[in-house]
Every structure is written in C-alpha cells, then in structure tokens.
Amino acid sequence: MTTKTDVAIVGAGAAGLAAARELRALGVDHVVLEAKPVVGGRTISDEATFGFPYDLGGFWISNDGDNFLVDAAERLGFDTSDQSFPGLEIPMLMDDRWETQAENSARLAFNDEAMATIGAFNPADPDRSIAEVAGTTSPWYPLLASWVGMLNGLPMERTSAVDQANLLHGETVHQVPEGMGRLVQAWAGVPDVMVNTPVRAIDWNDAGVELDVGDDVVTARALILTASVGVLASDTISFARTMPDRVREALGYLPMGTVNRIAVQFDGDVFGETCPPSFGRFVSADDHIYIMTRLVGENVALGYVGNELTLSLEQQPDDVAVDLLCDALALGIGTDVRDRITATLCTRWGSDPWSLGSYAAAEPGSAWARAALQEPWDDRVFLAGEATSLTQFSLVHGAANEGIRAARAASAVL
Numbered sequence: 001m002t003t004k005t006d007v008a009i010v011g012a013g014a015a016g017l018a019a020a021r022e023l024r025a026l027g028v029d030h031v032v033l034e035a036k037p038v039v040g041g042r043t044i045s046d047e048a049t050f051g052f053p054y055d056l057g058g059f060w061i062s063n064d065g066d067n068f069l070v071d072a073a074e075r076l077g078f079d080t081s082d083q084s085f086p087g088l089e090i091p092m093l094m095d096d097r098w099e100t101q102a103e104n105s106a107r108l109a110f111n112d113e114a115m116a117t118i119g120a121f122n123p124a125d126p127d128r129s130i131a132e133v134a135g136t137t138s139p140w141y142p143l144l145a146s147w148v149g150m151l152n153g154l155p156m157e158r159t160s161a162v163d164q165a166n167l168l169h170g171e172t173v174h175q176v177p178e179g180m181g182r183l184v185q186a187w188a189g190v191p192d193v194m195v196n197t198p199v200r201a202i203d204w205n206d207a208g209v210e211l212d213v214g215d216d217v218v219t220a221r222a223l224i225l226t227a228s229v230g231v232l233a234s235d236t237i238s239f240a241r242t243m244p245d246r247v248r249e250a251l252g253y254l255p256m257g258t259v260n261r262i263a264v265q266f267d268g269d270v271f272g273e274t275c276p277p278s279f280g281r282f283v284s285a286d287d288h289i290y291i292m293t294r295l296v297g298e299n300v301a302l303g304y305v306g307n308e309l310t311l312s313l314e315q316q317p318d319d320v321a322v323d324l325l326c327d328a329l330a331l332g333i334g335t336d337v338r339d340r341i342t343a344t345l346c347t348r349w350g351s352d353p354w355s356l357g358s359y360a361a362a363e364p365g366s367a368w369a370r371a372a373l374q375e376p377w378d379d380r381v382f383l384a385g386e387a388t389s390l391t392q393f394s395l396v397h398g399a400a401n402e403g404i405r406a407a408r409a410a411s412a413v414l
Contacts, residue, residue: 229251254363
C-alpha cells in the first residue's frame with residue numbers, strides 16, 4: 001500500500017503539530033506520522049496517573065515576548081497563572097540540615113555573580129564552557145553546577161557559553177495547570193495523525209521523498225523531519241542516502257541533555273505550614289534534587305533531576321528515584337510521609353527510544369550546529385524541532401516556531 005501526499009511530517013510533537021497547522025493554513029496536502037501510540041512527542045500530558053493533566057515533558061510557558069502560546073492559552077481558556085518556576089534563591093538543605101543564613105547569603109552572592117557573568121557573555125567572543133565563564137573555584141560552584149546541569153541536562157563543563165547567550169527566555173515562567181501538552185494540541189487542532197507508525201527508512205531524490213513505515217510506503221514531494229537529534233544520530237531511522245556533511249557533523253556536536261521529573265502524589269496535604277513551596281537538597285554531585293510541593297494546587301511533590309545523576313537513576317527501579325525525593329521531603333516536612341503515597345510517576349527521557357534525551361545542548365565551540373540543522377537536504381528534507389532553533393531551543397514554543405519555519409520552507413519547493 002502506498003500513501004501519496006505533498007508533504008510528509010515525521011513526528012507529532014510540538015514541531016510536527018505546528019508544521020501541520022501551518023500547512024493546513026497554506027492549503028498544502030500533508031500527512032503526520034507518529035511512532036508512538038499517542039500524540040505529543042516530548043510535549044505530552046498524562047491524565048490517568050494523578051487525576052489531573054500532568055506534563056511528562058514540556059512543562060513551562062515563558063513570556064519571552066515571542067511566545068504565541070501565551071496568547072493562545074488565554075484565547076483557549078488555559079490558565080497560566082499558577083506556580084512560577086523556582087529560581088536559585090530557593091532554600092537549600094545541606095545534606096540533612098538547612099543552610100545557615102550566612103551560607104545562604106554566600107551561596108546567593110556567588111550565584112548572582114556567576115549567572116550575571118554567564119548572561120553578559122558576548123556571543124561574538126571565542127566560545128568557552130559556561131563553567132569556565134562562571135569560574136569553578138568557589139565552594140558554592142558544585143551547588144550551582146547541580147542546578148544548571150539539572151536545567152540543561154548536561155554538565156556546565158560541556159555547555160557552550162555562546163549557545164546560552166543566544167537563548168531567549170522570559171522574566172516570568174509559569175505552569176499550565178490544564179497541561180502544556182493539551183494546550184499545544186488544542187492550539188494546533190490537528191485532527192488526523194497516523195500513530196503507531198514509526199518510520200524505518202527514508203530515501204529522497206529530485207522527484208521527492210519515500211518513507212518506509214513497514215506495511216505502507218509514504219511518498220511525498222517534501223519531508224519535514226522532527227525527530228530529536230538523539231534519534232537522528234542513532235540508527236533508529238535508516239537513510240538511503242548520506243546526510244549533508246554539515247548536518248552529520250552538527251549532530252555530533254549537539255548531544256541530548258537529559259532532565260527527568262519524579263512525581264509523588266499523597267492522600268492529603270502532607271506538606272504542613274513550614275515546608276517551603278520549593279527547595280533543594282544537595283549532598284554531592286551524585287546526590288541532589290530540587291523539589292516543588294503542592295504542584296498546581298494538588299497533593300503532589302515534584303522532584304527535578306538532570307545530567308549524569310538522572311541517567312544513573314534511569315538504570316534503576318523507580319523506587320530509587322522516589323526514595324531520593326522522599327528522603328529530601330522528609331527533611332523539608334520534618335517527618336517521613338512515604339506511608340501517605342497514593343501514586344508515583346518517574347520520567348525516563350534518556351531511555352525513551354523515540355527521543356533518547358530531553359533536548360539538545362550545544363557543547364563549547366558548536367553553537368553553529370543549530371543553524372546547520374536548518375539547512376535543507378537537496379530541497380526535499382527539512383529538519384525542525386527545538387534543536388534547530390537558534391534562540392528558543394529546549395522550549396516548547398521554540399520547537400513549534402521551527403515547525404512553522406520548516407512548513408513554509410517545504411511548501412516553497414513544491
């Protein structure tokens with residue numbers, strides 16, 4: 001069986017859905033292929049585990065001045081006024097005790113100086129790691145590194161200062177209580193997606209593109225490929241022809257960072273009046289976690305882990321990650337509340353075969369790689385996703401904007 005269309009879109013995450021929305025507006029025939037049994041990619045809301053929409057991936061909405069999702073949320077009736085993203089000012093447990101006022105002042109002073117230095121880095125200067133820019137000699141550096149590594153999914157020593165200087169993000173960042181995944185799907189309004197349809201092989205020539213999806217072959221005049229750089233760099237998809245040299249090289253310089261969340265639901269409000277709404281616990285580079293309580297007003301604690309720590313946790317049962325959160329939570333609350341747990345959910349983005357990580361992080365000297373990924377392959381194949389964004393990478397609206405860019409580029413060659 002052969003399916004024919006003008007543009008094939010591989011992936012039904014934010015980029016793929018945005019591309020489909022744009023092609024529909026342009027009147028271009030298209031199909032959307034998704035390997036997983038559900039739509040959403042790395043922007044997906046789980047509605048079964050906790051009884052409310054819980055985002056497994058893309059989670060925060062930023063007012064960076066170019067985020068159409070802010071207006072879309074208001075227009076579609078999605079609330080964005082709940083908990084703001086916690087910052088470096090949150091209180092810290094130093095192993096099994098709260099930091100002293102003197103320690104807090106010293107830590108925040110170092111963080112402010114280090115982050116200001118990173119923020120002031122001139123992207124026209126020779127690239128370095130953000131660790132080099134911030135300075136690593138302070139006794140407070142390991143705590144900062146645990147936080148930044150948790151956000152980027154890669155160690156500060158492996159993260160490009162130029163890339164970070166290019167990133168645009170808003171002063172305020174909020175959750176979407178009704179689910180970021182649900183918001184993106186409502187905004188895109190894509191009615192038909194071929195789920196459970198992994199693409200096995202791709203071939204292209206001057207006439208168009210051919211995709212092997214097992215029992216079916218999809219032919220198109222152009223292809224928008226939104227697979228993560230982790231998947232593109234793996235052997236998940238077989239390419240009949242060689243990728244452009246710059247694209248192949250770029251994939252080697254944009255490793256997937258991994259950030260995971262540990263969510264624990266309780267049978268009531270166990271947090272009490274003294275537990276901070278957000279706090280962290282730092283024992284060592286291999287033992288730390290950042291926690292939010294009363295997630296979107298629910299009896300849920302959310303723990304963030306990233307970098308090498310989260311990759312290690314992915315190799316172990318969920319109970320190990322849950323214990324990491326509960327150990328810190330017991331110190332924050334003042335009592336162990338494991339017997340009050342009703343449900344847990346731990347993400348494993350590094351092990352997910354259809355993402356192989358959370359988002360792409362540029363290593364020092366490789367910020368150029370994102371632009372290289374935007375270059376079309378013989379005017380037939382167009383990559384799109386958060387990794388191809390020059391200034392909004394790792395962000396949901398950045399991925400969506402890249403889907404729109406690719407849709408316009410693909411339609412122009414038809």
